[in-house]
Amino acid sequence: MNPYEIVKRPLITEKSTIQKEANNQLTFEVDRKANRVEIRHAVEKIFNVRVVRVRTMQTKGKVKRVGRTLGKRRDWKKAVVTLARGENIEFFEGV
Numbered sequence: 001m002n003p004y005e006i007v008k009r010p011l012i013t014e015k016s017t018i019q020k021e022a023n024n025q026l027t028f029e030v031d032r033k034a035n036r037v038e039i040r041h042a043v044e045k046i047f048n049v050r051v052v053r054v055r056t057m058q059t060k061g062k063v064k065r066v067g068r069t070l071g072k073r074r075d076w077k078k079a080v081v082t083l084a085r086g087e088n089i090e091f092f093e094g095v
Helices: 014-023 036-047
Strands: 007-010 025-030 051-059 063-066 069-072 076-083
Touching: 007 036, 014 025, 025 036, 036 051, 036 076
Parallel strands: none
Antiparallel strands: 007 025, 025 076, 051 076, 063 069
């Protein structure tokens, strides 16, 4: 699988910004079928950094209502990647 298909987008939230500053952890939305090893290799290849740890979680989509119609957002997978000490990704600097 292509690394760019595994790592879909970075998640930039208040919590992820605090994690980055405190623990050098970054959060990504990833493919639902990808495992930790694939995510680690994809992040290392795309951003040219060393990954120490990968934690993943399945996130259920919320049920939303528009008028009388009920709908559901899609389910997705989130990965919290811990980088080695001294490593950083330029994309996240200044966020």
